[in-house]
Structures are given as structure tokens and as C-alpha cells.
Amino acid sequence: MSIKTGVPLLLSGNEAVAYGALAAGAKFYGGYPITPSTEIAEVMAAELPRIGGKFIQMEDEIASLGAVIGASIAGLKSFTATSGPGFSLMQEHIGFAAMAEVPCVIVDVMRGGPSTGLPTKTSQSDVMQAKYGSHGDYPSIAIAPSSVMECFTLTVKAFNLSEKYRIPVIILSDEIVGHMREKVILPGPDEIEVIDRMQPEVPPEWYQHYADTITGVSPMANFGEGYRFHITGLTHDVSGFPTERSDETTALLEKFRNKENHNTHDLLMVDEFCMEDADFCIVAYGSVGRSARQAVKMLRQEGVKAGMIRPQILWPFPKFPVENMLERVSHVLVPEMNVGQLRKEVERLACMPRGMIQGLNVLDPSFITAEQIHDKAMEMISKQK
Amino acid sequence: MVQAVPDMTIAPKVAIRLSGTGGQGLLLAGRILAEAAAIYDGLNAVQSNSYGPEARGGASRSEVVISPGEVDDLRCKRFDVLLCLSQKACDAYYSSLVEGGVLIVDSTNVTVVPTSRALELPMTRMAIEECGNRVVTNLIAVGAICGYTRMVTLEALVAAVESSLRADLVPMNVKAIKLGYAAAEKFVQDMSEKKRGQVRDYSFKGTQATP
Numbered sequence: 001m002s003i004k005t006g007v008p009l010l011l012s013g014n015e016a017v018a019y020g021a022l023a024a025g026a027k028f029y030g031g032y033p034i035t036p037s038t039e040i041a042e043v044m045a046a047e048l049p050r051i052g053g054k055f056i057q058m059e060d061e062i063a064s065l066g067a068v069i070g071a072s073i074a075g076l077k078s079f080t081a082t083s084g085p086g087f088s089l090m091q092e093h094i095g096f097a098a099m100a101e102v103p104c105v106i107v108d109v110m111r112g113g114p115s116t117g118l119p120t121k122t123s124q125s126d127v128m129q130a131k132y133g134s135h136g137d138y139p140s141i142a143i144a145p146s147s148v149m150e151c152f153t154l155t156v157k158a159f160n161l162s163e164k165y166r167i168p169v170i171i172l173s174d175e176i177v178g179h180m181r182e183k184v185i186l187p188g189p190d191e192i193e194v195i196d197r198m199q200p201e202v203p204p205e206w207y208q209h210y211a212d213t214i215t216g217v218s219p220m221a222n223f224g225e226g227y228r229f230h231i232t233g234l235t236h237d238v239s240g241f242p243t244e245r246s247d248e249t250t251a252l253l254e255k256f257r258n259k260e261n262h263n264t265h266d267l268l269m270v271d272e273f274c275m276e277d278a279d280f281c282i283v284a285y286g287s288v289g290r291s292a293r294q295a296v297k298m299l300r301q302e303g304v305k306a307g308m309i310r311p312q313i314l315w316p317f318p319k320f321p322v323e324n325m326l327e328r329v330s331h332v333l334v335p336e337m338n339v340g341q342l343r344k345e346v347e348r349l350a351c352m353p354r355g356m357i358q359g360l361n362v363l364d365p366s367f368i369t370a371e372q373i374h375d376k377a378m379e380m381i382s383k384q385k
Numbered sequence: 386m387v388q389a390v391p392d393m394t395i396a397p398k399v400a401i402r403l404s405g406t407g408g409q410g411l412l413l414a415g416r417i418l419a420e421a422a423a424i425y426d427g428l429n430a431v432q433s434n435s436y437g438p439e440a441r442g443g444a445s446r447s448e449v450v451i452s453p454g455e456v457d458d459l460r461c462k463r464f465d466v467l468l469c470l471s472q473k474a475c476d477a478y479y480s481s482l483v484e485g486g487v488l489i490v491d492s493t494n495v496t497v498v499p500t501s502r503a504l505e506l507p508m509t510r511m512a513i514e515e516c517g518n519r520v521v522t523n524l525i526a527v528g529a530i531c532g533y534t535r536m537v538t539l540e541a542l543v544a545a546v547e548s549s550l551r552a553d554l555v556p557m558n559v560k561a562i563k564l565g566y567a568a569a570e571k572f573v574q575d576m577s578e579k580k581r582g583q584v585r586d587y588s589f590k591g592t593q594a595t596p
Contacts, residue, residue, distance in 0.1 A: 010419055120435070176459050176460065179433060180431055180433040181430075182430070182431050290457040293457050366462075367459065369458070369460065
């Protein structure tokens with residue numbers, strides 16, 4: 001990496017994602033430029049050739065993720081970055097990567113939608129697309145950074161989870177986080193945990209690309225190194241060839257589901273702020289998490305026992321901390337720059353009276369400030385009295 | 386993950402909006418100001434941008450929030466310092482200035498100034514006449530902001546210019562920063578005693594910077 005570590009730097013969120021990818025060992029980037037994600041491609045175009053990696057600008061986003069999947073099958077840690085319109089195009093290949101169990105990372109720097117929407121304005125409206133964008137029951141991991149430092153650390157995390165579970169991982173950044181600059185001190189290579197995919201320990205003639213193992217994750221050989229395997233988007237058996245046998249098709253979907261269900265602890269990453277004695281909880285993520293943090297401080301100064309739960313890993317949804325919180329608090333506020341995508345997920349877990357869980361859904365692309373969250377919280381409290 | 390003793394204090398902060406039209410270098414100006422504050426003056430800063438889909442022309446803004454403590458205001462609605470390099474920006478954003486905040490305008494472009502307390506400097510003219518290139522108008526502006534408010538030191542600004550720009554562009558840009566800084570300093574010195582007393586202290590003296 002041609003960037004200094006251990007000293008303060010003023011980086012943008014997008015730059016930090018790019019350097020996080022490099023720190024995690026990314027060697028391939030295939031993408032198509034789109035505001036507000038382009039800076040990631042710019043850094044990768046400059047950095048990858050210097051370390052023997054490959055950067056390629058493809059003809060569109062479908063091909064971009066296709067190239068990423070191919071490079072990953074060949075053994076390179078690979079990723080792409082895009083925004084809403086490109087993310088929509090990538091959905092087919094996200095499903096393929098999940099089905100073929102190809103590790104890869106997709107960065108979606110969210111902007112206003114639907115369609116080409118507001119290219120230079122922020123939004124959080126791709127939350128559900130990150131979970132359910134492609135068809136079929138596939139496991140989803142989505143990560144939402146809220147600071148430039150998290151853009152770095154959570155990108156490393158995204159690569160690690162992707163390699164560990166052979167699964168596509170989505171980083172849900174947004175225009176504000178991607179374009180803002182903050183002071184960061186990047187950790188050196190020996191301070192970062194990097195996980196590489198498990199390699200087969202059997203001779204090539206015994207190798208099964210989707211072998212049934214105790215961890216639920218099959219070791220993955222690099223294509224072209226003597227291990228023969230078949231990859232298809234069709235439902236397949238352990239050898240990778242299509243099957244319709246019900247025991248095998250069920251086992252495959254169970255395997256996918258268990259990537260989430262058997263690893264809930266590993267896939268749980270939440271920032272809890274002032275939650276020990278909280279009676280009013282704000283659930284926020286991404287850039288809005290920063291405003292929520294400030295709003296908690298403002299409410300505490302006025303004597304309101306406010307707290308915040310900020311899922312850093314958004315999908316799988318942090319069920320246990322949220323359920324635990326719902327049993328303790330009397331109000332929940334979910335501020336989001338969309339019509340309430342994550343609020344519904346919170347409501348699903350709750351048995352609270354109507355109106356106790358509310359959203360602050362700002363569709364004006366100018367962001368949600370701490371004052372707005374504070375005012376909404378005070379309104380909810382005063383109405384109850 | 387759960388903090389033992391959460392600190393509930395909200396640190397003092399200064400929010401600055403740099404506005405004008407696309408192509409005037411406002412994004413770079415914001416970046417230099419943030420870098421000077423965060424890297425060379427040991428403060429914290431968050432810098433964000435706002436612009437339309439056009440490459441040139443159209444409204445362009447850059448915003449910087451500087452504080453010795455944590456900054457969680459990624460976007461502000463109201464600003465303590467407002468820089469306007471175009472009349473359109475001045476008309477559109479004057480209302481976002483807080484009561485008693487400082488308005489700094491490029492009087493080459495901004496002819497209708499909504500307050501008599503504004504710091505008016507012919508920045509574009511200064512850039513052309515004294516630095517030989519209008520592209521450094523943005524750095525004259527950054528110098529002027531800091532010369533007036535003293536929230537970031539001149540040394541830090543120069544260091545930020547040196548580290549962010551190509552070596553052959555540094556002398557012209559450093560000259561522009563110093564020019565703006567000196568002009569604003571002189572403006573404050575020439576104020577009447579009463580007016581100067583009303584200027585808010587924007588420096589973070591007496592506050593402890595968090596690393």
C-alpha cells in the first residue's frame with residue numbers, strides 16, 4: 001500500500017474502503033464508474049498495478065461482477081463498487097455468487113433512487129435490496145460503516161467474512177460516508193487480522209468443490225491449479241453438477257441457511273451507546289448513526305435516558321441485541337433516509353403497543369441531523385405523557 | 386463495545402460553509418481547511434461536499450465542521466462561518482448563517498452584500514493581480530477565513546497546501562493563502578474597538594483536544 005499507516009491522515013470514506021480492501025488482500029477490481037462510488041475505482045486503478053493486482057473497467061455492472069466472480073474463482077480476493085443503479089444490475093450475479101459460493105465483496109455507496117434518481121445525493125434506500133435483491137433463498141451479509149475509520153475496518157471485515165464463509169458480502173455505504181473526509185490513523189499490516197479462504201487438504205482426485213464439512217463451509221481450490229470442478233447456477237450436489245434429488249437440493253439450501261444460523265455470534269456486530277439504563281432507544285445505522293449518537297448526548301443532557309443501537313453488520317439483522325432492547329425500553333425511534341426499511345425489521349421482533357416504535361423517515365436528500373432526531377424523540381415522549 | 390462511562394459532553398465546534406459555483410475550487414478549499422485543522426493543528430474535522438450532477442457551473446458547496454472533540458455533525462443546517470464566492474451562493478445561503486456568524490465574500494463577484502458586517506475582499510481580483518492566476522481564489526478565501534477567525538493557524542494551512550498539491554503548484558498557492566490571511570487580519574485590526582469586541586472567539590483556546 002502506498003499509503004502511510006500509523007500517522008493521522010485526512011481520508012474520504014471511499015478512499016478508506018479502497019485502502020481497507022488492499023489491507024485485506026484484494027488483488028482484483030472489476031467495475032464500472034458511478035457516482036458516488038467512483039473514488040474507490042480511482043484508488044484501485046492507481047494501487048493495484050503496483051502490487052501485481054489487476055484493475056479492469058468493464059462495459060457495465062453486470063459484467064463487472066462477472067469478472068469479479070471469475071477472478072475470485074481463480075483465487076484472487078476480488079471486489080467491485082457501485083451505487084444503486086449498478087447494484088440493481090448486479091443482483092443476478094449476487095445470486096450466482098451465493099449459489100456457486102464464490103467469495104467476493106460488493107460495495108454499494110447508496111444514492112437517491114429509484115432508478116438513476118439523485119446521483120450526488122445521499123440515501124439509505126438499498127437496505128432491503130442488499131438482503132433480498134436477488135431471487136431465491138440465499139444468505140446475505142451486509143455491513144454499514146458510519147465513519148471513515150469504519151470504512152477501512154469494516155471493509156477488512158467484509159473480505160474476512162466473505163473468505164471465511166465463501167459468500168458475497170455487501171458493504172452498504174452511502175454518499176455522505178463515502179464522500180466525507182475525516183481524520184484516521186490506519187493500522188499497519190501486523191495489526192490487521194486477515195482471513196484467507198480455506199484451501200483443500202486432499203489430493204486433486206478426491207477434491208469436491210462443495211464438500212460437506214463440519215463447519216458448513218467447503219474448502220475452495222483455485223481454478224487452474226490441478227483441481228477439477230464444475231460451477232453452475234443450477235442447484236448442484238457436492239461435486240458441483242446439477243441435481244434434482246430432494247435430499248441434495250434441500251441440503252444445499254440448508255447449507256446456505258446455516259451460514260447465517262450457525263454463525264450468528266460471528267455475524268453480530270453492533271455499537272451500543274448508553275444502552276445500560278436506556279428507556280428510549282434509537283436504532284440507526286450508517287451516516288445517520290452519527291447524528292443518532294449526538295442526539296443521544298443531547299437527550300441525556302435533558303435528562304432523557306436515551307441510548308443507541310447501531311448495527312454495523314446490518315444483515316443478518318442483529319436479532320438478539322434488538323430483542324433484548326425491546327424488552328427493556330418504552331420507546332424506539334428508527335431514523336432512516338428511506339421510507340422505513342429497517343424499522344419494519346425492528347417491528348417484526350416487537351410486541352409493543354402501537355406508536356411506541358416510530359420512524360423518522362427523511363426523504364429530503366439533505367440528511368438527518370441530530371436536532372431532527374432529538375426533536376422527534378421529544379415529541380414521542382411528550383405524546384405519551 | 387459498550388462504553389463504561391460514556392462522555393455526554395458535546396464539544397464546542399465551528400461549522401463552516403464554503404459556497405460558490407462549480408469549478409471555483411471549493412471542494413479543494415474545504416479539504417485543505419479540514420486537513421490543516423485535523424492533521425496539522427491536532428483538532429478534529431469532518432469535511433463534506435455537495436454539488437449537482439454538472440461538471441462546471443451549478444451550485445457547489447463544501448462544508449467543514451471543526452472541533453477539539455468528537456464531531457458527529459456530518460451535515461449541518463446552520464453555519465458559524467459562511468464563505469460566498471458568487472452572488473447566487475450569497476443570496477441562497479445567507480439565511481443559513483447563525484446569528485452573529487461571519488459572512489466572508491469575494492467582492493469581485495458578490496456586489497450585493499446582505500450585511501454591513503461582512504468581510505469583503507476582492508478575492509478573484511487579488512488572485513489575478515497578485516498571484517497571476519484566478520484559480521487560487523479558493524485559497525485566498527481559505528486564508529481569509531483563518532485570518533479572521535484564527536481557528537486554524539497559518540502554519541497548518543501552509544503545511545496542508547504543501548502536502549496536498551503538486552510541488553510546482555505549492556508556491557503560488559502558499560502565496561495565496563498568506564495573502565488572504567494577511568488581508569483578513571488587517572480587516573480585523575482596522576475594525577472599530579466596539580466591532581472587534583463583538584467578534585466571536587473562534588479559536589479553540591482553553592479546550593482540550595482529544596487525540
